[in-house]
Amino acid sequence: MLSEDELAGVPLLVFCNKQDIDGALSPEEISEQLGLAGGEKGREWSVRGSCATKGEGLEEGLDWLVNAIQKK
Numbered sequence: 001m002l003s004e005d006e007l008a009g010v011p012l013l014v015f016c017n018k019q020d021i022d023g024a025l026s027p028e029e030i031s032e033q034l035g036l037a038g039g040e041k042g043r044e045w046s047v048r049g050s051c052a053t054k055g056e057g058l059e060e061g062l063d064w065l066v067n068a069i070q071k072k
């Protein structure tokens with residue numbers, strides 16, 4: 001999907017939800033597995049932990065996205 005021309009340069013935000021559950025993959029592990037760490041240079045990206053049931057990490061992530069879009 002990220003290789004589509006229409007999405008070139010578009011900021012990417014990935015929420016790694018359910019971080020409150022034991023054994024959840026960390027954002028670092030997920031960004032490695034998605035090939036973002038060290039590999040994605042054509043856009044701003046952020047892979048963040050969240051816990052939707054407690055509302056943790058969501059506002060910070062959306063703030064990051066708004067900033068990234070405004071800079072674009």
Ligand SMILES: Nc1nc2c(ncn2[C@@H]2O[C@H](COP(=O)(O)OP(=O)(O)OP(=O)(O)O)[C@@H](O)[C@H]2O)c(=O)[nH]1
Binds near residue numbers: 018019020021050051
């Ligand atoms: N412990 C925990 N449970 C969550 C979290 N976010 C969602 N859930 C729960 O996960 C279940 C599935 O949530 P949905 O919103 O239906 O998500 P979905 O994408 O359809 O399903 P999943 O792939 O299981 O996440 C619900 O019981 C939610 O309450 C979280 O951050 N922590």
